[in-house]
Amino acid sequence: MNTDRPGQPDDTGSGLRRGPLAGIIVLDITRVVAGPYCAQMLADLGATVIKVENPSDPDYARSFPPFAGDDPKSAFFAQFNRNKQGITLDLKFEEGRALLRALVKKAHVLIENFRPGTMEKLGVGYEVLAQDNPALVYTAISGFGRTGPNSSRPAYDNTGQAAGGLWSMNGYADRPPVRVGTIIGDLSASLYAAFGTLAALREAERTGRGQVVDVSQQDSVLSLTENAVVRYTLENDVAGPLGNDHPFVRPYGQFPCKDGHVFFGGYTDKFWRISCQIFGTPELATDPEIDTMEKRFSDAVYTRRILPILDQWFMPHTKAALEEMAGDRVPLTAVKTIAEVVEDPHIAARDMIVQVPVGGQPVRMFGNPVKLSGLGLPIMTGAPDTGADNAAVYGALLGLDAAEVDRLRAAGVL
Structure with a gap:
């Protein structure tokens, strides 16, 4: 037996x-x-x-x-x-x-x-x-x-x-x-x-x-494959590797912090505004260069303005601290190792x-x-x-x- x-x-x-x-x-x-x-x-x-x-x-x-x-x-x-x-x-x-x-x-x-x-x-x-x-x-x-x-x-x-x-x-x-x-x-x-x-x-x-x-x-x-099929059939756009980026929303991906990385999905105007408040930069919510989803998605604007802002927000803090600060209000989650997941109280x-x-x-x-x-x-x-x-x-x-x-x-x- x-x-x-x-x-x-x-x-x-x-x-x-x-x-x-x-x-x-x-x-x-x-x-x-x-x-x-x-x-x-x-x-x-x-x-x-x-x-x-x-x-x-x-x-x-x-x-x-x-x-x-x-x-x-x-x-x-x-x-x-x-x-x-x-x-x-x-x-x-x-x-x-x-x-x-x-x-x-x-x-x-x-x-x-x-x-x-x-x-x-x-x-x-x-x-x-x-x-x-x-x-x-x-x-x-x-x-x-x-x-x-x-x-x-x-x-x-x-x-x-x-x-x-x-x-x-x-x-x-x-x-x-x-x-x-x-x-x-x-x-x-x-x-x-x-x-x-x-x-x-x-x-x-x-x-x-x-x-x-x-x-x-x-x-x-x-x-x-999410949107890949309809992107091809409607627009002849063949999906390829994007790393941690997304084809039509930003910021939405993996970003570095003090002890690793977090996922941050604050791309909507609502979540962007809340994030600006959480991280002590409320004026960025009304900055005319980055105050809408469409403006923030622009390659040039995203590279020149958004990525430095995210570094300013995230790099001083650990994954756990960032989740504590923002996780209940905006989509921000630690990129966890399997060890961290297995031991996660949730x-x-x-x-x-x-x-x-x-x-x-x-x-x-x-x-x-x-x-x-x-x-x-x-x-x-x-x-x-x-x-x-x-x-x-x-x-x-x-x-x-x-x-x-x-x-x-x-x-x-x-």
Whole structure:
């Protein structure tokens, strides 16, 4: 048994999991992040999520650092697979495919992130599984989606960042583009997949018919490019790297202070006027050269007048002092390190750092940003060991006894 999950009820049949998705059974046939994170969010909200891994080729994110405990476990893996149960199943075996189809009859959702066509080649694509469960919501996450000329191409997170246009917009104008400093392709696809899954579940509850939720990393990244598409389609303006600047409002960006940097977004006339008062220069609010948004945006005026004013305002003060002085009245926020964010009292008040057992010890990791007034903070259980819940899940859902589970394991099916 997985010691990271003490006292965890067998929620496949007991109904003891709490939350708005309690009673929803999700088969999670995904690996790494684009997929596991989608399923983890559903698990946080009460769904019974069963992580299905190939016994001879389990999720290789289990090998990603950092590790915790005397019997080291991946905290990276746990962050995206907490609150799940774990089983093994090899779909290359006929018995393995039969078991998946039997599980699908008991499930509401199946999530996979194989390259399009893989499940069909294995004989367990949506059309086949829908025969077993017409209400099944089949969520498929891939680099380029299930349709279109590029659908069969392999992809990673950086594929989505590159193909979706975001990479070309990030960085500084006088340097090559820079990838976003996190796996935004994987994460955004997971978020959209969770949203689409819930919409399809609602439709399945209403009509009794499931459907495919088709989410691509490229599509997901493209939707994060803010004004870039309409700037191009209306004005033929191709967005490029702007550093910390903004294409049409100023000041709105990162500015230095005594011990680091702050974000300041005082570009409206209202916030500019308030800022002038806060920093002891009220006369600047009515200075005829910089008294409107349009005037302050001018390249020449911004460089000659506005940037020196911001240096005068910010450089004598620390990030914390500036937030104390102005943060309640204008958009001014410290540019925080991850260490500062994790220790932020506001983050603590929002329950955004939770303790999850990893390798037998509690590890702090990010929580769920969705706050439901009727839910409260869910109990966090650790990620399952590979196949840790074979006996419990196959017994509860399919009625297999211990001897049959052992036989299937010995045959390599589990």
